[in-house]
Amino acid sequence: MSQMQNVEKQLREMILGLEVGPGERLTERWIESRFGASRTPVRAALLRLETEGLVCRDGRGWTVSPINLAKLEQIAVYREAVEVAALGLTCALEDRSAVDVVEAMLDSCDASTPREEWHRVGMDFHIELARLSGNEFLFRAVRDAMTRLSRARWLEVRDEAALGRAWAEHHAILAAVRAGVADKAARLLSAHITGSRDRLVMSLHNDRRGLRARGFAVVAA
Amino acid sequence: MSQMQNVEKQLREMILGLEVGPGERLTERWIESRFGASRTPVRAALLRLETEGLVCRDGRGWTVSPINLAKLEQIAVYREAVEVAALGLTCALEDRSAVDVVEAMLDSCDASTPREEWHRVGMDFHIELARLSGNEFLFRAVRDAMTRLSRARWLEVRDEAALGRAWAEHHAILAAVRAGVADKAARLLSAHITGSRDRLVMSLHNDRRGLRARGFAVVAA
DNA sequence: GATACCAAACTGGTATCCCAAATTGGTATC
DNA sequence: GATACCAATTTGGGATACCAGTTTGGTATC
The missing domain is CATH 1.20.120.530 (GntR ligand-binding domain-like)
Structure with missing residues (x-):
């Protein structure tokens, strides 16, 4: 499986499993180091998860969607x-x-x-x-x-x-x-x-x- | 408006306006040169348009979604x-x-x-x-x-x-x-x-x- | 002329730079 | 002590270099 799908899947599970809390700030660099991928797949994952409503933009920057x-x-x-x-x-x-x-x-x-x-x-x-x-x-x-x-x-x-x-x-x-x-x-x-x-x-x-x-x-x- | 939103908007209009036909192959490099943007915003636009059903992956590569x-x-x-x-x-x-x-x-x-x-x-x-x-x-x-x-x-x-x-x-x-x-x-x-x-x-x-x-x-x- | 084969070009995926803007932390000033 | 201000850091957005896998075009062979 490609890195992109991997990051997306793992990050989704972290969010759904509340390992990162609703409302928590996310930085692309943190995700990058957390999953050992570069920013390109990380950004692809974030764009996907945004359409799923799991993360949202907070001005400049990303946030785990609040409840x-x-x-x-x-x-x-x-x-x-x-x-x-x-x-x-x-x-x-x-x-x-x-x-x-x-x-x-x-x-x-x-x-x-x-x-x-x-x-x-x-x-x-x-x-x-x-x-x-x-x-x-x-x-x-x-x-x-x-x-x-x-x-x-x-x-x-x-x-x-x-x-x-x-x-x-x-x-x-x-x-x-x-x-x-x-x-x-x-x-x-x-x-x-x-x-x-x-x-x-x-x-x-x-x-x-x-x-x-x-x-x-x-x-x- | 950022390049990313620009590419997304323009490409969406091209697809909806049938300037690129359903089933037509798309390459990231073609879009890149067509809109004068780099691959980063192009990829973001493609990922978005994919969730809208306007483009789809065709094995390796992108295609304007057939009807x-x-x-x-x-x-x-x-x-x-x-x-x-x-x-x-x-x-x-x-x-x-x-x-x-x-x-x-x-x-x-x-x-x-x-x-x-x-x-x-x-x-x-x-x-x-x-x-x-x-x-x-x-x-x-x-x-x-x-x-x-x-x-x-x-x-x-x-x-x-x-x-x-x-x-x-x-x-x-x-x-x-x-x-x-x-x-x-x-x-x-x-x-x-x-x-x-x-x-x-x-x-x-x-x-x-x-x-x-x-x-x-x-x-x- | 058909076909097997190989090198060159091209593809999307990834990593890595650079940049402008925003945040941050500390410091000088009052 | 509060505050204004500035430099350093960090941020996401963008551009580009590189890679492996595939396609392609041409060529040598039969």
């Missing part, structure tokens, strides 16, 4: 639109057996699964479900939205009950898709996303002091 | 989802007076207006309408989709009647938005986009021989 509650709400609305549309396409397919693969993914998590894995599978469920639609642009939109929500979802404080409820909702959505009941599936997914959004924003809003104490920029607007 | 009929259909489906969602938000606003600005834009076109201007206004109508939603991500999604559709729409053969019909549909949509009848507005917009998509694909499909004769890569899949 913006107002934007999170907007992203969730966007996500609902594209994810519901994708689900509609999937329900209209003759062969919907691929949902089994997605369901197996869900079932791969149990009580012994580490939280990090639950987080990843929780995102991939939505991404892979969107992929089934066969529409590349809806799929990419969902993946992009989930990426932008990823750090916030990781910081969200979720109790065991909320986690179980989310998993039950995932299964209910799959059941409706498998049965081909498009409007029910859409309604379930829509409610799932809306509820998820409200809980996410409320959780971060309540915790914003603690998050800022950890050095994370969490802004309201 | 792909299957992808156009997918983009139109994606566009419908985000544009309808944005319109729903706009209809829910208390103050919808901003539609007047969009309507004025439409009315700025008359029989003496050059075709190029009709084309631009026809896209900006949808983009500015989406902006009114206040959701930055839905707006950017619509703008991105329209950009990807732009070259194809420019190549579409449209008779006077079809053009007038589209304009009438635009006005009807605005009227429904102004009245706040969300479901009617959504239905009109949905039909407008679907019809537009079908005519676009059919037109390009019928003309694909002529388009290829002009050196434009128009592929079915």
